[in-house]
Amino acid sequence: MTNKLSIVKQGGFALLAILLVAGSMTYSNAAQAHQIKAAITTVLFNPRTENIEVMHRFNMHDAEHAVKVLFEKNADIIDDKGTQQAFADYVGKHFALLNIEDESLPLTQVGFEVEGKHFWVYQETDQPPALEGLKIRHDALRDLWPSQVNTINVEGNGPLKTLTFTDNVTLLEVGFNASHH
Template identity: 30%
Template sequence: MKPLSLLTLSLLLSLWSSASSAHQYHFGMTDLSLSQDGERIEIVHRYSANDLARALNLQGAEDFSSAEGRLERYLNANFGLGCENATSLDWVGVEAEVRDVWIYQEVERSQLGSQLCVSNQVLMELEPSQVNTINLGGKLKTALKLTAPDSMQIRQGQGKIRL
């Protein structure tokens, strides 16, 4: 009887560990902040490496550094700043860790005009439960949570959010 209980316990533990390692929460974080000289808005994205690999359809040993061009095109298609026309964002680079991918972009502040409009649909085509949070830096820290493909408009200079 004892060997059966150890076998059962072992089986249950292996099932539990594989289920608990499954990726159940789908979220992304984007930080927007002013550069030290105040001329550029610096953009830092953080997403799950597994989710981005699925979005880019990475195969086998292919990694993010070899797919940087695809990642840049994907991000430009799914994240944007600018109200009437999406402003072209400058690609700074990407860093991939085991669990997360960090993506860096920037844009000249003068290109954005008097309004800041943010659209973030990254990974929402893959996961209906995807939540993308946008942290706006500066003196006032504000976070926007996007849970469906949506655009947020924030008028600069109204005391709500200043970059």
């Protein structure tokens, strides 16, 4: 603190320089925060339908940039149903549910939608009668941006479980207590 006080005493120009540097650092940090690439997925065990429902939520800003790289420069995920379908298909190819024995649970695409600042992709599969746990792969957008973080919340089969895909993580696992089936 004494350094700042002595700089203030030396004149207004030093103080102005400090304020400008601090302001640019704040602006830089805000710009970097906007660059964080992240998606959230909910894997919900729905007791009413006896399905496992999957809801992927992507930031529209990230999806807009992604489709221009994945498909073509003029791709329009906001207004073009074809681009929306292509992105939903891409997400489906980059997400998988497996049982503990590494057997794939076949997911059906239920739909997709633009909702404000988000793009949603919906999938589902039948809930197996005895499921000790899940192995999950979620590498959507991680092929484009290695810093992409995909978070998954598993709900409706015991306590909420959260998985986070970062760095080189490709497969994560959750176990279930048999009394919650």
